[in-house]
Amino acid sequence: MNYEVNGFSVYNIVIVTFIASLLLVFIVKKIAIKINAMDYPNERKVHKKPIPRLGGLAVFLAFLLGYILYGAISSQMISILIGGFIIILTGIVDDISSIPARYKFICQTIAAMIVVLYGKLYFNDLTILGFTLTFPTWINMLLSIFFIVAIINAINLIDGLDGLSSGISSIYFLTIAILGFTLNSLGGLDIILSLIMLGSTLGFLFHNFPPAKIFIGDTGSMFLGFMISVIALLGYKVTTITSIVIPLIILFIPIFDTILAILRRMLKKESIGHPDKEHLHHQLLRMTSSPTKTILIIYAMNGIFSLISILYVIGDNKQAIFMYVVMMIFFLYLVLRTNILYEHKPKKKDKGEKNA
Numbered sequence: 174m175n176y177e178v179n180g181f182s183v184y185n186i187v188i189v190t191f192i193a194s195l196l197l198v199f200i201v202k203k204i205a206i207k208i209n210a211m212d213y214p215n216e217r218k219v220h221k222k223p224i225p226r227l228g229g230l231a232v233f234l235a236f237l238l239g240y241i242l243y244g245a246i247s248s249q250m251i252s253i254l255i256g257g258f259i260i261i262l263t264g265i266v267d268d269i270s271s272i273p274a275r276y277k278f279i280c281q282t283i284a285a286m287i288v289v290l291y292g293k294l295y296f297n298d299l300t301i302l303g304f305t306l307t308f309p310t311w312i313n314m315l316l317s318i319f320f321i322v323a324i325i326n327a328i329n330l331i332d333g334l335d336g337l338s339s340g341i342s343s344i345y346f347l348t349i350a351i352l353g354f355t356l357n358s359l360g361g362l363d364i365i366l367s368l369i370m371l372g373s374t375l376g377f378l379f380h381n382f383p384p385a386k387i388f389i390g391d392t393g394s395m396f397l398g399f400m401i402s403v404i405a406l407l408g409y410k411v412t413t414i415t416s417i418v419i420p421l422i423i424l425f426i427p428i429f430d431t432i433l434a435i436l437r438r439m440l441k442k443e444s445i446g447h448p449d450k451e452h453l454h455h456q457l458l459r460m461t462s463s464p465t466k467t468i469l470i471i472y473a474m475n476g477i478f479s480l481i482s483i484l485y486v487i488g489d490n491k492q493a494i495f496m497y498v499v500m501m502i503f504f505l506y507l508v509l510r511t512n513i514l515y516e517h518k519p520k521k522k523d524k525g526e527k528n529a
Contacts, residue, residue, distance in 0.1 A: 176354060178243070178364060178365050178368065179243070179245070179365065181242075181243050183350075183368055186239065186243050186365070186368040186369060186372060187368055187371055187372040187375075188372065189238075189239065189242065189372065190235050190236070190238065190239040190368075190369050190370075190371075190372030190373045190376065191235075191372040191373070191375050191376040192376065193234070193235040193238050193239070193372075193373070193376065194231050194232055194234075194235035194372065194373045194374070194375070194376025194377050195376040195377075195379055195380075196376075197230075197231035197234050197235055197376075198228060198231045198376070198377055198379075198380045198387060200231075201225075201227055201228060201230045201231040201234075201387070202225050202227075202228075202380075202386070202387050204227065204230075205225035205226055205227040205228075205268075205387070206225050208269055209269065210225060210226045210227040210265075210268045210269045210390070211223045211224065211225055211226065212224050212225075212226050212388050212390070224385060224386070224387065224388055225387045225388065226268040226387070226388045226389075226390030226391075226392070227265065227268050227387075227388075227390050227392055228377055228380070228381060228387040228388055228389040228390060228392070228393050229261070229264055229377075229389045229390050229391075229392035229393020229394065229395075229396050229397070230261065230265065230392055230393075231376075231377055232339075232370075232373045232374055232376075232377050232389070232393050232396065232397070233257065233261050233373075233392070233393075233396055235372070235373035235376060235377075236257075236369055236370060236373045236400075239368075239369030239372065239373060240254075240366075240369060243365060243368075243369065244362075244365060244366075244369070245362075247362070248291065248292055248293070249292040249293070249294055249362065249407070250292075250362065251291075251292070252287050252288045252291045252292025252294065253288060253292065253294075253366075253400075253403055255284075255287050255291075256284035256285065256287045256288045256292075256399065256403075257284070257396060257399060257400070259280055259283060259284040259287070260280070260281065260284050260325070260395050260396050260399045261392055261396055262280075263276075263277055263280040263281070263391075263395065264390060264391040264392030264393065264394075264395050264396065265392050267390075267391040267392075268390040268391055268392050277391070277395075278322070281321075281322045281325050281326070281395065281399075282318065282322055284321075284399065285317075285318040285321035285322050285325075285402075286318055288317075288321065288403060288406075289314050289317045289318050289321070290314070294317070294403065294406045294407065294410070295310075295313050295314045295316075295317035295406065296313045296316055296317050296320075296406070296409060296417075297313065297409075297410075298313070299316075299417050300415065300416040300417060300418075301416060301417055301418055317406060320402055320405075320406070321399065321402040321403070321406075323402075323428075323431075324398045324399075324401055324402035324405070324424065325395050325398035325399050325402065326398065326431065327398060327424065327427040327428050327430070327431040328341070328342065328394050328395070328397050328398030328401065328427055329391060329394040329395050329398060330427070330430065330431050330434060330452070331426070331427040331430050331431075331452065331453075331454065332389065332393075332394040333452055333454050333455065334383075334454045334458070334464050334467060334468055335381055335382060335383040335384065335385035335388075335464055335468070336378055336381045336382040336383060336385065336468050337454055337468050337471065338389060338393070338394045338397055339374050339377055339378045339381050339389055339393070339397070340378060340382075340468060340471075340472050340475075341424075341426065341427060341471070341472075341475050342370070342374050342397040342400075342401060343371060343374045343375055343378060344423075344472065344475050344476060344479055345401055345423050345424065345479075346367045346368070346370045346371035346374065346401075346404070347367075347371055347479075348423050348479040348482060348483065349363060349364065349367040349404055349408060349413065349414075349423075350364055350367045350368055350371065351483060352408075352413050352414070352419075352482075352483065352486055353367070353413050355483070355486060355487060356413055356486070361407065361408070361411040361413055362407050362411075363404045363405075363407035363408040363410075363411060363413050363414075364413065366400065366403070366404050366407070367404055370397075370400050370404070374397065377389065377393070383464045383465045383468065384464075401420075401424070405420040408420075415486060416485070418482075418485065419482045419485060419486065422478050422479075422481050422482045422485070422497065423475075423478055423479050423482050424478075425475075425478045425500070426453065426471060426474060426475050426478065429453070429504060430452055430453045430454075433453075433508065433513050433514055434451075434452060436514060437451060437513070437514050440514070451512055451513055452513070453471070453507075453513060454467055454468070454471060456507070456511040456512065456513050457470055457471065474500075477496070477500060478497075478500065480496075481493050481496045481497050481500070484496070
C-alpha cells in the first residue's frame with residue numbers, strides 16, 4: 174500500500190532523508206574533528222577513546238532538505254525553523270566548548286517562546302484520561318513553553334549510550350506517523366515532520382549504533398527533544414494526539430529518568446544540573462555489561478509504551494491503561510532494585526557470621 178502525504182510518497186520522504194543524513198554524517202564527522210568537537214573519555218563516560226560529536230548537525234541538515242522538498246511555508250513552520258536554528262547553534266557551541274547549563278536553559282526557553290508566541294503553537298486545553306482541563310490562553314502558553322523545554326532536557330539527559338536518544342526518538346516519530354495512518358490525518362504538518370525526522374534520525378543511527386563512530390552531541394539531542402515537543406503540540410492541534418497522555422506515554426522512559434534524576438540529586442543535596450552515572454541506562458548497563466543489550470532492552474520497553482499509546486488512540490482504553498499500570502509496577506520494582514534513586518548500602522554482617 175502506497176501512502177501519500179500532500180502528494181508525496183511516505184516511503185520517498187523517509188528514504189530521501191535517510192540517505193541524506195547517512196551521507197552527511199561523513200562530512201560532519203570531518204568537521205567535528207577539524208574544530209575539535211570531540212567527546213573525550215572520563216570517569217562518567219562509557220567509551221574509551223575520543224569520538225567526534227556534532228552528529229546532530231547531520232540530522233538537522235537532512236531535516237532542512239526534507240522540509241525544502243516536502244514541506245510548505247507557514248508562520249508555524251517559520252517559528253519551528255527559527256527555534257530549531259537557535260537550538261542547533263546552542264548545541265554546536267556546547268559541543269565545541271561546554272557552556273553552563275543556565276545559558277543552555279535560556280536559549281531553550283527563547284526557542285520555545287518563539288514557537289509559542291510567534292508560531293501560535295500551544296495547548297488550547299489539556300485532555301487527560303477523558304477529562305478536559307481549560308485554562309486562560311496565557312497559562313496554556315506557559316505550559317507549552319515548559320513542555321518544550323522539559324522534553325528538550327529529557328532527551329538530552331537520556332543521551333548517555335550509543336544509539337539511545339536517536340533510537341528512542343525514532344520510535345517516537347514512527348509512532349506518531351502510525352497514529353496519522355490510523356486516524357487518516359496524513360496531511361497534517363505533524364505527520365510530515367515526523368516522517369522527515371524519522372528518516373533523518375535513522376540515517377544518523379546507522380553511524381551511532383554501538384559501537385558508535387560519532388555522537389549526536391547536545392546539538393542533536395536538544396534538537397531531537399525540540400522537534401518531539403513541537404510535533405506533539407502540532408498533533409494536539411489536528412487531533413493526531415487526542416490526549417496529553419499520549420506523548421507522555423510514548424516518552425515515559427526519558428521523562429521517568431529525568432524525574433528520578435532530579436529527585437536523586439535533591440536527596441543528595443546536589444544541583445539539579447549536576448551530572449552523574451546513575452541514570453536508567455547506567456543501571457541496566459551494570460546488569461547486562463553490554464551497551465548493545467542495554468539499548469535493545471530500552472528500545473523494547475519504549476516500543477511497549479508506544480504500543481500502549483496506539484491502543485489508547487484506537488479506543489481500547491481499558492487495555493491500554495492496564496498495560497500502563499503493569500509497566501509502572503515494573504519500573505517501581507526497578508527503582509527499588511537499583512541505585513537510580515538512592516544508593517543501597519550493603520547489609521552489615523552479624524557478629525557470628527564468617528567472612529567470605
